[in-house]
Amino acid sequence: xxxxxxxxxxxxxxxxxxxxxxxxxxxxxLMSLIVFAGSAQFIAVGLFASGTGPAAVIxxxxxxxxxxxxxxxxxxPYLKGWKKRYLxxxxxxxxxxxxxxxxxxxxxxxECRLEAISLNITAQFSWVVGTVLGIIASGLIGDIKPxxxxxxxxxxxxxxxxxxxxxxxxxxxAIFSGVIATLLYLAGWHQFHIIVATVVGATLGLxxxxxxxx
Amino acid sequence: xxxxxxxxxxxxxxxxxxxxxxxPTLFLSGRTLRPLIASWLRLVxxxxxxxxxxxxxxxxxxxxxxxxxxxxxxxALVAFSVAWKWNSLFATVVVGMGLVALGRYFxxxx
Numbered sequence: 001x002x003x004x005x006x007x008x009x010x011x012x013x014x015x016x017x018x019x020x021x022x023x024x025x026x027x028x029x030l031m032s033l034i035v036f037a038g039s040a041q042f043i044a045v046g047l048f049a050s051g052t053g054p055a056a057v058i059x060x061x062x063x064x065x066x067x068x069x070x071x072x073x074x075x076x077p078y079l080k081g082w083k084k085r086y087l088x089x090x091x092x093x094x095x096x097x098x099x100x101x102x103x104x105x106x107x108x109x110x111e112c113r114l115e116a117i118s119l120n121i122t123a124q125f126s127w128v129v130g131t132v133l134g135i136i137a138s139g140l141i142g143d144i145k146p147x148x149x150x151x152x153x154x155x156x157x158x159x160x161x162x163x164x165x166x167x168x169x170x171x172x173x174a175i176f177s178g179v180i181a182t183l184l185y186l187a188g189w190h191q192f193h194i195i196v197a198t199v200v201g202a203t204l205g206l207x208x209x210x211x212x213x214x
Numbered sequence: 215x216x217x218x219x220x221x222x223x224x225x226x227x228x229x230x231x232x233x234x235x236x237x238p239t240l241f242l243s244g245r246t247l248r249p250l251i252a253s254w255l256r257l258v259x260x261x262x263x264x265x266x267x268x269x270x271x272x273x274x275x276x277x278x279x280x281x282x283x284x285x286x287x288x289x290a291l292v293a294f295s296v297a298w299k300w301n302s303l304f305a306t307v308v309v310g311m312g313l314v315a316l317g318r319y320f321x322x323x324x
Contacts, residue, residue, distance in 0.1 A: 009304075009307055009308065009311065010307065022215075023217075023220060024217045024220070026217075026221075027217055027220050027221055027224060030221070030224055031224050031227070034224065034225070034228040035224060035227045035228045035231050036231075037231050039266060040227070040231065044223075044224075044227060048215055048220060048223075051215065054219060054222065054223040054226065057223050057226075057227065058223060058226040058227055058230055061226075061227040061230055061231060062230035062231075062234075065230065065231045065234060065235075066234055067258075067262045068231070068234050068235045069234035069235070069237070069238055070255065070258045070262065071235075071258060071259065071262070072234070072235050072236070072237075072238035072239045073238035073242055073255055074252075074255030074256060074258055074259070075239065076238050076239050076241075076242035076243045076244075076245070077242065077243075077244065077245060077246060077247050077252065079239055079243040079244065080243065080244035081244060082243055082244075084240065087236075087239045087240055087243055088236060088240075090239065091232070091235040091236040091239045091240075092232060092235065092236070094235045094239075096262070096263065096266075097303075099259065100259060100263075103256075103259055110244075145318060146315060146318055146319065147311070147315050148310070148311035148312065148313070148314035148315035148316075148318070149311065150314075151286060151289065151310050151311050151314040152307060152310075152311055153270075154267060154270050154271065154286060154290065154310065155289075155293050155306055155307040155309075155310030155311055156303065156306070156307050157263050157266055157267040158267065158290060158293045158294055158297055158306055158310065159293075159297045159302070159303040159306035159307065160263055160303070161260060161263040161264060161267060161297075162294060162297035162298050162301070162306075163297070163301065163303075164259045164260040164263060165260055169257070170257065170260045171260075173257045173260050173261050173264075174260040174261065174263070174264035175264070176261070177260070177261035177262070177264040177265045177268075178264035178265065178267065178268030178269075179268070180265070181264070181265035181266075181268055181269050182268050182269045182272055182273060182278070185269040185273055186273060186276065186277070186278070193265065193269065194262065194265045194266055195265075197261070197264075197265035198258060198261045198262040198265050199261075201257075201261035201264065201265065202254055202255075202257040202258050202261040203254065205257040205260075205261065206250070206253055206254045206257055209253060209257075
């Protein structure tokens with residue numbers, strides 16, 4: 001239930017922004033249906049608006065979403081005994097948000113296939129509902145800034161990050177990664193900073209964990 | 215850009231988004247990873263979320279800005295405490311967006 005409520009305003013913000021950036025209603029909805037990746041959709045809308053070409057948009061999407069590979073790999077050991085078609089469907093709807101929820105209950109994933117898949121479907125359904133509401137509202141809203149809609153994604157990341165920080169090592173990992181990403185971004189890396197900071201941050205965090213255990 | 219071209223770009227985005235999500239689950243499901251790799255992967259979620267979030271809060275026009283006009287940063291401090299206290303995604307998103315909207319209403323920030 002919390003994910004449903006959390007998704008609607010963000011999908012709404014995406015729908016409004018896409019409408020304002022000149023995407024057709026069909027294309028706006030299509031992206032929520034077949035890409036289903038919150039941050040990448042926001043970034044793509046910005047790129048479309050600035051007239052970036054298809055190849056650059058696709059490459060950026062790939063880089064920004066490469067983190068899902070690490071997320072999928074971290075859930076994979078818990079997906080024991082799942083049939084290939086369920087895995088294929090489960091992976092399709094694996095996003096930052098659904099991943100955060102699954103990983104907090106990862107131990108139960110192999111026996112709760114139905115719950116896991118229904119959680120994914122509910123999440124995408126509310127994302128699509130939010131998108132549709134946003135598309136409708138896009139014509140009525142003159143400017144998104146007075147509503148704070150451009151803050152939706154950051155606020156959601158804050159909620160998810162706090163949910164992930166259940167031990168000191170995780171907090172330290174997040175700080176490492178956040179600082180590195182900021183430094184790389186300042187150095188002019190505006191796409192690869194996420195994946196590089198994630199890998200380096202998690203590695204440093206692991207070093208701290210091993211050092212504490214010694 | 216032409217809507218047909220946008221359509222095909224979105225199809226391309228779907229492919230490059232789906233494959234990295236799919237391949238690890240297909241090839242690693244049920245395998246027991248080496249403990250060190252498993253520990254590393256457990257740290258990926260906080261790392262990736264922080265990597266996406268922190269630059270967007272701190273950086274304004276290519277430099278770190280913690281002044282009062284950086285609403286995103288100040289709203290984040292409150293949003294973090296809301297998330298911490300109530301553990302609710304919805305409350306965090308609504309409070310965060312509400313504060314940014316309120317700040318702008320009073321003429322702060324961008």
